[in-house]
Amino acid sequence: MAIDLDAPEEFTTTESGLKYRILRKSDGPRPTPQDEVEVDYSGWLDNGTIFDSSYNSRKTAKFRLGNVVAGWTEGLQLIGEGGMIELEIPSELGYGASGSGSIPPNATLHFKVELHKIH
DSSP: OOOOTTOOSSOEEOTTSOEEEEEEOOOSOOOOTTSEEEEEEEEEOTTOOEEEEHHHHTSOEEEEGGGSOHHHHHHHTTSOTTOEEEEEEOGGGTTGGGOBTTBOTTOOEEEEEEEEEEO
């Protein structure tokens, strides 16, 4: 999980409110919402509680990019294959007022995501 030495410390905010910082740049192809992606990731809440991580299973996660929370769909299109991004997803682009499982309502979600492959 190597991070570029010149990775920014500050987050950039998109029009939708998604905050991100690119931790590892890549010139590889970028995914579209229709693509299936293969990633490793860790997700945590504002208080630091990790709610999900593919690293624990030692198995990459695969899913269609358009079938996940809007913050992931938007954020992963900002990097190419081989890239890594940190996302701060406001609840409106995450699970909103309903929450999901161990994620409480109106929670801001934090993720580090490595994009390994686009199928």
